[in-house]
Amino acid sequence: xxxxxxxxxxxFFGQYRLRRYAKGQILILNGDETEFIFHLVEGRVKQYDxxxxxxxxxxxxxxxxxxxPMSLVINPAPSLYIFQAETDIKLHQxxxxxxxxxxxxxxxxxxxxxxxxxxGTDGLLGRMAQLMASSAQSRLMFEILQACQRFGTTNEDGSxxxxxxxxxxxxxxxxxxxxxSREMNKLRKEKLLKLAGGNITVHDVAVFxxxxxxx
Numbered sequence: 001x002x003x004x005x006x007x008x009x010x011x012f013f014g015q016y017r018l019r020r021y022a023k024g025q026i027l028i029l030n031g032d033e034t035e036f037i038f039h040l041v042e043g044r045v046k047q048y049d050x051x052x053x054x055x056x057x058x059x060x061x062x063x064x065x066x067x068x069p070m071s072l073v074i075n076p077a078p079s080l081y082i083f084q085a086e087t088d089i090k091l092h093q094x095x096x097x098x099x100x101x102x103x104x105x106x107x108x109x110x111x112x113x114x115x116x117x118x119x120g121t122d123g124l125l126g127r128m129a130q131l132m133a134s135s136a137q138s139r140l141m142f143e144i145l146q147a148c149q150r151f152g153t154t155n156e157d158g159s160x161x162x163x164x165x166x167x168x169x170x171x172x173x174x175x176x177x178x179x180x181s182r183e184m185n186k187l188r189k190e191k192l193l194k195l196a197g198g199n200i201t202v203h204d205v206a207v208f209x210x211x212x213x214x215x
Contacts, residue, residue, distance in 0.1 A: 043089030
């Protein structure tokens with residue numbers, strides 16, 4: 001993000017009280033209408049749906065400095081999804097009309113928002129392609145790579161560490177926990193990754209990505 005844009009965003013949202021929520025707390029339930037925008041300062045928020053079987057399907061994950069849900073303020077309607085703190089979080093809660101006015105008055109902020117929106121759309125289209133035409137293993141590998149790119153810690157040796165467990169991956173990939181466990185074991189045996197202490201380490205992101213292209 002451009003430093004000037006980042007400074008504008010921080011200055012505007014920083015006028016409002018910083019709030020703290022514990023992991024698992026709900027910000028918006030499906031069916032809720034909201035007049036507020038949340039500006040995420042620390043942690044992650046997941047946007048998800050629940051299937052008729054009770055399975056959680058994660059559609060998006062927000063990280064700082066995201067502000068959301070713009071769609072529910074620009075086009076007022078009940079939320080179709082649940083927004084929940086995936087980790088302990090800190091955020092500002094801003095009246096939607098104030099946030100919209102701020103964006104309209106600052107075209108550079110609007111352009112940055114659109115750029116991030118399109119990047120997110122590209123990720124969703126990639127996920128859709130995996131769901132429609134790929135194997136369980138490739139769907140899982142795609143989600144691991146997405147997590148590395150968005151939330152991971154990349155090391156000089158080309159490895160990447162992400163804080164996710166098999167349940168998280170199942171919800172992201174639309175797979176059962178059992179399927180994820182089975183496919184993770186296969187990837188471990190190929191020495192592509194390891195699990196330890198609630199973290200997943202991809203030993204070599206470039207090799208992992210090349211493997212995905214062949215699955």
